[in-house]
Amino acid sequence: MKTLNNAMTSTPQRLFSVASAAAMWSFSLLRSRLGRAGLAALAAALLWSPGAQGQRTTDLRLNELMVINSANYEDDFGERSAWIEIFNTSYGTVNIGGCYLSDDLNNLKKYPIPKGDVLTSIKPRQHVIFWADNKPTHGTFHLNFTIDDTRFLVLTSSDGHTIIDSLTYPEQAADVSYGRSEDGVGEWHFCERTTPSTNNTLVQLEAASDRFKNYDPLGIAMTITAMSVVFLALISLFLIFKYVGKTALWVIALRGRRIIPKGSPAQVTVSVEKQQPSPGAVFAAIACALRRYELEMSELESNILTINKVAKAYSPWNSKIYTLREIPRKK
Amino acid sequence: MDINSLFGFLGENLSQFFSYTAFSHMTIGHIIMMTIGLIFLYLAIRHEFEPMLLIPIGFGILIGNIPFMPGLRIGIYEEGSVLNILYFGVVQGVYPPLIFLGIGAMTDFSALISNPKLMLIGAAAQLGIFGAYMASLGLGFMPSEAAAIGIIGGADGPTAIFLSSRLAPHLMGAVAISAYSYMALVPVLQPPVMKLLTSRRERLIRMRPPRAVSHLEKVMFPIIGLLLTCLIVPSGLPLLGMLFFGNLLKESGVTRRLAETARGPLIDIVTILIGLTVGASTQATTFLTFDSVRIFLLGAASFVVATFGGVMFVKIFNLFLKEGNKINPLIGNAGVSAVPDSARVSQVVGLQYDKTNHLLMHAMGPNVAGVIGSAVAAGILLGFLS
Numbered sequence: 249m250k251t252l253n254n255a256m257t258s259t260p261q262r263l264f265s266v267a268s269a270a271a272m273w274s275f276s277l278l279r280s281r282l283g284r285a286g287l288a289a290l291a292a293a294l295l296w297s298p299g300a301q302g303q304r305t306t307d308l309r310l311n312e313l314m315v316i317n318s319a320n321y322e323d324d325f326g327e328r329s330a331w332i333e334i335f336n337t338s339y340g341t342v343n344i345g346g347c348y349l350s351d352d353l354n355n356l357k358k359y360p361i362p363k364g365d366v367l368t369s370i371k372p373r374q375h376v377i378f379w380a381d382n383k384p385t386h387g388t389f390h391l392n393f394t395i396d397d398t399r400f401l402v403l404t405s406s407d408g409h410t411i412i413d414s415l416t417y418p419e420q421a422a423d424v425s426y427g428r429s430e431d432g433v434g435e436w437h438f439c440e441r442t443t444p445s446t447n448n449t450l451v452q453l454e455a456a457s458d459r460f461k462n463y464d465p466l467g468i469a470m471t472i473t474a475m476s477v478v479f480l481a482l483i484s485l486f487l488i489f490k491y492v493g494k495t496a497l498w499v500i501a502l503r504g505r506r507i508i509p510k511g512s513p514a515q516v517t518v519s520v521e522k523q524q525p526s527p528g529a530v531f532a533a534i535a536c537a538l539r540r541y542e543l544e545m546s547e548l549e550s551n552i553l554t555i556n557k558v559a560k561a562y563s564p565w566n567s568k569i570y571t572l573r574e575i576p577r578k579k
Numbered sequence: 580m581d582i583n584s585l586f587g588f589l590g591e592n593l594s595q596f597f598s599y600t601a602f603s604h605m606t607i608g609h610i611i612m613m614t615i616g617l618i619f620l621y622l623a624i625r626h627e628f629e630p631m632l633l634i635p636i637g638f639g640i641l642i643g644n645i646p647f648m649p650g651l652r653i654g655i656y657e658e659g660s661v662l663n664i665l666y667f668g669v670v671q672g673v674y675p676p677l678i679f680l681g682i683g684a685m686t687d688f689s690a691l692i693s694n695p696k697l698m699l700i701g702a703a704a705q706l707g708i709f710g711a712y713m714a715s716l717g718l719g720f721m722p723s724e725a726a727a728i729g730i731i732g733g734a735d736g737p738t739a740i741f742l743s744s745r746l747a748p749h750l751m752g753a754v755a756i757s758a759y760s761y762m763a764l765v766p767v768l769q770p771p772v773m774k775l776l777t778s779r780r781e782r783l784i785r786m787r788p789p790r791a792v793s794h795l796e797k798v799m800f801p802i803i804g805l806l807l808t809c810l811i812v813p814s815g816l817p818l819l820g821m822l823f824f825g826n827l828l829k830e831s832g833v834t835r836r837l838a839e840t841a842r843g844p845l846i847d848i849v850t851i852l853i854g855l856t857v858g859a860s861t862q863a864t865t866f867l868t869f870d871s872v873r874i875f876l877l878g879a880a881s882f883v884v885a886t887f888g889g890v891m892f893v894k895i896f897n898l899f900l901k902e903g904n905k906i907n908p909l910i911g912n913a914g915v916s917a918v919p920d921s922a923r924v925s926q927v928v929g930l931q932y933d934k935t936n937h938l939l940m941h942a943m944g945p946n947v948a949g950v951i952g953s954a955v956a957a958g959i960l961l962g963f964l965s
Contacts, residue, residue, distance in 0.1 A: 457964055470709065478702045478705050479702045481812065483699065485803070489698075
């Protein structure tokens with residue numbers, strides 16, 4: 249039985265070592281083919297996914313801008329000037345404070361966005377507007393430059409050199425904004441409607457509940473779909489464990505045959521194990537025997553106390569420092 | 580001192596004091612709800628119907644229905660009150676995944692692994708959820724509300740709270756109370772349906788004893804289970820992720836302390852908090868509506884349909900199984916995830932017809948599959964309707 253247990257416990261270890269060896273081989277192959285830089289790029293690509301992004305400033309995007317604002321959106325001072333909209337593409341709040349905005353590639357730190365302003369926190373999938381009016385005294389969202397002539401805009405991370413997003417834009421017309429077709433991801437184009445601080449594409453999204461109410465008023469489609477998915481999930485589990493069970497039994501039997509010499513008492517144990525399923529009475533008898541064994545173990549102690557000589561010369565137990573009371577001293 | 584002014588002052592004080600007592604705000608609704616709370620406590624203490632759930636919920640109903648002057652920050656719906664802070668875990672869906680962690684750490688999936696075809700019963704019993712969903716739509720509920728009501732048929736309190744908090748928070752109290760009430764009433768609701776749908780010959784079917792399950796299989800189950808179910812239904816991740824994680828803590832054999840905490844102190848604490856706050860959320864002013872009555876009726880219907888689905892599936896499945904491999908349809912009811920009550924019902928009803936035919940171990944297979952099935956169903960509903 250002990251041999252059988254060893255065989256069972258070593259199976260996962262063997263699987264693990266085989267998997268580790270395969271992983272190491274794959275890694276060395278990729279490294280030889282792609283090189284270190286290629287491997288890093290591949291790792292970055294594998295780690296990136298839309299759903300896996302954290303709440304980072306790298307999730308921010310330049311989203312819309314208006315260069316010539318003569319009869320459009322006004323700031324809090326009632327003045328019209330060029331504006332830049334930045335969009336938070338993530339599903340977490342991102343603080344833009346500490347980042348930089350600039351219209352000059354050689355001076356990325358032209359306008360440091362102040363830290364410590366609660367308004368620089370951009371809620372998930374929300375926007376913020378900066379005024380390019382060269383009036384930084386008007387507040388956090390008023391830049392210290394204008395964007396009349398450079399046709400370039402760059403948003404830089406707080407480290408001052410990592411470019412988060414940049415844009416080279418064409419000549420602009422008055423009161424026409426230039427923005428992405430879809431918030432954060434779409435192509436840049438001249439917008440039909442100016443949409444500062446709101447979505448570039450105003451799609452009237454029908455609530456999921458309303459959609460189901462309209463298209464599936466009786467719930468039949470939902471029932472068929474959902475029951476199919478539930479069955480699919482559990483049938484997959486069923487199929488896997490049907491064969492996992494068979495494989496596990498086969499592996500155990502195989503290991504038992506390899507390790508245990510023919511005719512030995514353990515061989516007999518293995519042959520019993522192979523007669524699956526065992527009747528419930530066998531398990532009950534084993535459980536009773538184990539229980540009785542445990543009870544006897546607790547009652548019959550050996551009552552033998554072993555004292556070994558400690559090799560170490562020093563021990564807290566023989567130190568006089570801990571056993572003597574400190575002599576009172578006059579201060 | 581003028582004696583009249585003294586009495587006037589005292590009278591004014593007493594009148595003001597009375598306005599602060601619960602009596603001056605008491606309505607017939609509060610009395611009805613308190614009576615329901617007392618019935619829950621009676622059922623739990625006298626008849627031991629799910630005492631771990633009904634005592635916190637029943638006492639919570641009493642707490643939630645003691646009327647008070649608004650604005651003192653004591654009610655569960657008053658921002659900043661202690662109860663409101665504890666209720667946060669329900670509203671934001673924090674408690675249900677923690678309960679699933681504990682359930683995973685205390686569940687032995689051996690019965691399921693040894694006879695994996697029983698998993699399909701756990702899928703079939705989810706018919707109760709979608710039966711109630713269709714019935715709710717027929718009664719005029721919106722699809723998101725119908726889904727929150729339908730999940731009662733999964734017979735899984737934490738899942739019901741989790742889904743209703745996301746899809747229809749205004750119905751959460753009624754859904755949770757209904758789900759837990761019917762889970763406690765499984766021994767009353769299920770046997771008549773089981774007996775009605777099965778013949779005497781079917782009830783006497785003896786199933787093959789389950790085989791021994793290796794440690795490797797037990798360790799692989801939560802890992803494969805998580806990957807498979809959550810790759811298909813990622814929206815079920817909060818519940819299924821925690822369920823399988825808890826099970827891995829148990830089965831890995833190297834995290835005994837963590838497993839013991841998850842299935843012991845952690846789940847106990849969360850059960851107390853969830854039970855008490857869900858009970859307290861049933862303030863008469865927000866809870867006693869016609870919708871609550873309809874939800875209770877739909878909840879009962881969903882349990883009946885779920886039992887019907889499980890039993891009928893076994894009967895149909897048996898047509899394709901060889902003699903000796905057949906399944907006793909009395910374990911079909913256990914496909915709902917009221918663990919282990921519905922499995923216990925299978926055992927009790929089975930013993931009524933054959934004193935030596937023990938179905939408990941067999942019924943535990945579909946029972947734990949029901950937990951997975953209802954979490955998957957909740958994930959699907961959440962994915963479609965949120």
